[in-house]
Amino acid sequence: MRVMVIIKANKDSEAGVLPDGKFLTEMGKYNEELVKAGVMLAGEGLYPSSKGVRVRFSGGKSTVIDGPFTETKELIAGFWLWQVKTLEEAVEWVKRCPSPDNMSPDVEGEIEIRQVFEAEDFGAEFTPELREQEERLRAEIDELNKKKS
Amino acid sequence: MTTSDTHRVIDAVWRIESARIIAGLARILRDVGLAEELAQDALVAALEKWPESGVPDNPGAWLTAVAKHRAIDLLRKSKLIERKHEDLGRELEAEQFMASTNFDTDAEDDVGDDLLRLVFTACHPVLSSDARIALTLRLLGGLSTDEIARAFLVPEPTVAQRIVRAKRTLTEAHVPFEVPRGDALAARLASVLQVIYLIFNEGYTATAGDNWMRPALCEEALRLGRILAELTPKEPEVHGLVALMEIQASRARARTGPSGEPILLFDQNRAHWDQLLIRRGLGALKRAEQLGGTLGPYALQAAITACHARARTPDETDWPRIAALYDALAQIAPSPVVDLNRAVALSMAFGPSVGLELVDALTAEPSLKNYHLLPSVRGDLLVKLGRFDEAVVEFKRAAALTRNARERELLLERAAGCVRDSA
Numbered sequence: 001m002r003v004m005v006i007i008k009a010n011k012d013s014e015a016g017v018l019p020d021g022k023f024l025t026e027m028g029k030y031n032e033e034l035v036k037a038g039v040m041l042a043g044e045g046l047y048p049s050s051k052g053v054r055v056r057f058s059g060g061k062s063t064v065i066d067g068p069f070t071e072t073k074e075l076i077a078g079f080w081l082w083q084v085k086t087l088e089e090a091v092e093w094v095k096r097c098p099s100p101d102n103m104s105p106d107v108e109g110e111i112e113i114r115q116v117f118e119a120e121d122f123g124a125e126f127t128p129e130l131r132e133q134e135e136r137l138r139a140e141i142d143e144l145n146k147k148k149s
Numbered sequence: 150m151t152t153s154d155t156h157r158v159i160d161a162v163w164r165i166e167s168a169r170i171i172a173g174l175a176r177i178l179r180d181v182g183l184a185e186e187l188a189q190d191a192l193v194a195a196l197e198k199w200p201e202s203g204v205p206d207n208p209g210a211w212l213t214a215v216a217k218h219r220a221i222d223l224l225r226k227s228k229l230i231e232r233k234h235e236d237l238g239r240e241l242e243a244e245q246f247m248a249s250t251n252f253d254t255d256a257e258d259d260v261g262d263d264l265l266r267l268v269f270t271a272c273h274p275v276l277s278s279d280a281r282i283a284l285t286l287r288l289l290g291g292l293s294t295d296e297i298a299r300a301f302l303v304p305e306p307t308v309a310q311r312i313v314r315a316k317r318t319l320t321e322a323h324v325p326f327e328v329p330r331g332d333a334l335a336a337r338l339a340s341v342l343q344v345i346y347l348i349f350n351e352g353y354t355a356t357a358g359d360n361w362m363r364p365a366l367c368e369e370a371l372r373l374g375r376i377l378a379e380l381t382p383k384e385p386e387v388h389g390l391v392a393l394m395e396i397q398a399s400r401a402r403a404r405t406g407p408s409g410e411p412i413l414l415f416d417q418n419r420a421h422w423d424q425l426l427i428r429r430g431l432g433a434l435k436r437a438e439q440l441g442g443t444l445g446p447y448a449l450q451a452a453i454t455a456c457h458a459r460a461r462t463p464d465e466t467d468w469p470r471i472a473a474l475y476d477a478l479a480q481i482a483p484s485p486v487v488d489l490n491r492a493v494a495l496s497m498a499f500g501p502s503v504g505l506e507l508v509d510a511l512t513a514e515p516s517l518k519n520y521h522l523l524p525s526v527r528g529d530l531l532v533k534l535g536r537f538d539e540a541v542v543e544f545k546r547a548a549a550l551t552r553n554a555r556e557r558e559l560l561l562e563r564a565a566g567c568v569r570d571s572a
Contacts, residue, residue, distance in 0.1 A: 035375075036379045038371070038376045042425060086160065088157045088161035093165070
């Protein structure tokens with residue numbers, strides 16, 4: 001399954017305070033570990049909400065609201081997309097993440113894991129599907145070469 | 150936390166840690182089979198203890214420590230029995246091994262080297278193809294025998310036996326736990342890549358059975374490929390294989406309609422292609438190309454797949470480039486199947502009659518005699534030329550040759566379609 005791992009904002013990230021070097025090094029190592037384990041699909045860090053906007057839809061009209069937004073704990077500071085087998089695997093990986101609260105004592109960190117909706121494609125009972133002829137041919141090159149050799 | 154919750158956590162920890170634990174043990178014990186058994190013992194210990202004691206803070210270190218203790222015990226016992234000098238040396242190494250309480254303190258490079266040794270051992274040519282696949286999924290993927298059996302639709306005892314035999318073969322053949330060097334490396338790496346791609350293909354286009362896709366196998370192959378790409382970042386073919394799998398996997402959700410009916414490549418809604426996987430695939434292909442040299446068979450196949458991925462509509466497909474890539478492929482990996490593909494590409498670039506001429510030349514090829522895609526392609530081309538009566542025969546022939554129920558259905562439908570069109 002694919003999960004989105006959401007790093008919640010805190011007052012430092014919202015203030016645009018960059019993490020210290022030690023934290024960045026640890027985070028770099030952690031990211032590398034995720035790549036090496038074949039778990040990491042993508043990941044990005046976000047600017048504070050002061051650089052963001054919201055578009056609110058109401059009564060058939062849309063209104064643009066400039067950041068920053070106040071409810072810090074509801075905001076996000078970054079995300080990863082991971083490929084894991086189970087939600088528990090994602091939890092185990094998140095537990096290994098360098099804790100953002102190391103940065104300063106009065107900062108709390110929170111990371112949320114959400115499953116990406118993949119509808120019909122990766123369920124246990126995958127619906128039967130059929131070939132892409134041209135593609136299938138290529139897929140069998142190895143097979144045939146193997147039989148020949 | 151209930152026992153079943155704990156078991157799920159243990160499964161997750163096992164998936165993350167097992168390959169590293171087995172690889173580390175195998176370095177000390179010089180026996181992959183034994184290493185795997187000791188790692189399994191540690192897993193059993195966790196299944197017994199953790200539901201009561203709770204999951205330790207560092208579960209990976211716990212498993213590693215238990216497995217290492219068993220390894221040391223074993224080495225001491227064998228030392229008592231044999232008293233060989235080499236064992237003393239080995240025990241020294243083992244003591245150092247013990248001193249590191251968990252693998253995090255081992256240099257990352259060492260862990261990587263051990264994993265790579267494990268990859269090459271599991272895919273050793275002394276093993277049959279089936280054995281390599283089973284052992285790779287078991288040792289590197291951390292899959293249970295039952296999971297492997299279900300993925301390959303074979304009884305569990307068959308897989309269990311396959312693994313036991315494979316481990317015995319490795320021991321009897323004295324296969325060293327090492328990364329091959331020099332000239333041997335290329336051939337051995339090819340074997341590793343083949344194993345991974347066979348796993349992927351087994352999931353992507355099942356060769357038998359009613360279901361066409363078993364996504365767990367695709368995901369496992371992709372994971373193994375991605376891991377290998379980081380272990381051997383300078384091998385272009387590894388990136389080529391990863392690129393090929395990423396791009397093929399990107400089409401997974403576009404390949405089936407709402408009621409499970411098949412959708413061919415050119416009828417697929419390209420908006421359903423997974424752009425993240427395409428981007429990853431194109432990135433991996435770029436890594437392969439940037440390493441320089443002539444592209445290998447996987448990178449070339451990836452480049453062909455990339456031509457489709459880049460085309461926003463079927464009309465935008467760069468067929469002349471695809472045909473040229475098949476030319477290159479035919480030169481380094483000559484095969485009638487590649488020729489057949491080349492014929493398809495050329496027919497798309499320059500018209501069905503060009504393709505048909507090439508395909509007709511292949512009908513005499515003995516290795517394609519029972520290959521259902523030859524009549525299937527021929528049928529396609531005949532339809533395009535309006536020769537429906539001949540096409541019916543080809544589709545029926547192809548349907549009789551395929552082992553896959555779904556594909557047979559599609560081919561028979563196409564045959565029926567030809568009858569309608571010619572009427």
